[in-house]
Amino acid sequence: MIDLRSDTLTLPTQEMRNVIAHVIVGDDCYGEDGSVVELEEYCKQLFCVEDALFVATGTMANQLAIKSQVTEGNEVITETNYHINFYESSSIAMLSRAVLHTCRTEDGILRVEHVDELIHSKPRGSFYAYPQLVSIENTINYYQGKYFLLKKSNNCMSSRERRTYLYIWMEQGCFMHT
Incomplete structure (x- = not known):
């Protein structure tokens, strides 16, 4: 059963933790964080919108x-x-x-x-x-x-x-x- 009361109840799987531990990060203000750029582009396409912005919460x-x-x-x-x-x-x-x-x-x-x-x-x-x-x-x-x-x-x-x-x-x- 998936608990939908809050997004904070979803915990990362071991596979997610491994990706997090090994991803190359950069400064998003300068467009250097490839993960953020990729996520924003994915969301633009998924929701058919002009632009997307990742925020932490x-x-x-x-x-x-x-x-x-x-x-x-x-x-x-x-x-x-x-x-x-x-x-x-x-x-x-x-x-x-x-x-x-x-x-x-x-x-x-x-x-x-x-x-x-x-x-x-x-x-x-x-x-x-x-x-x-x-x-x-x-x-x-x-x-x-x-x-x-x-x-x-x-x-x-x-x-x-x-x-x-x-x-x-x-x-x-x-x-x-x-």
């Missing part, structure tokens, strides 16, 4: 995604039981100067109706935090590593109104296991 990836997509003082919409709410809310406040706006769902899947409810649940204007990012999680840590189909996440962005001003970020620390 899932938390670092989340913080980079939020900082790059949310203007200071604005809002990230997410589910109450998601990792970023429990473990990263203070980092989001400190590094991105953004706030989280959460709702609890029955099954951990943040759907379009939840996003709409959060958008319209409080006044909006120049003196208020403005929603800029919807952060979803797959697999869902606090729902026993549950995963959901990507087409369900696309529904978060289905209306023209949301597509106009909302980005979407999927935290996927265990994505490859799903």
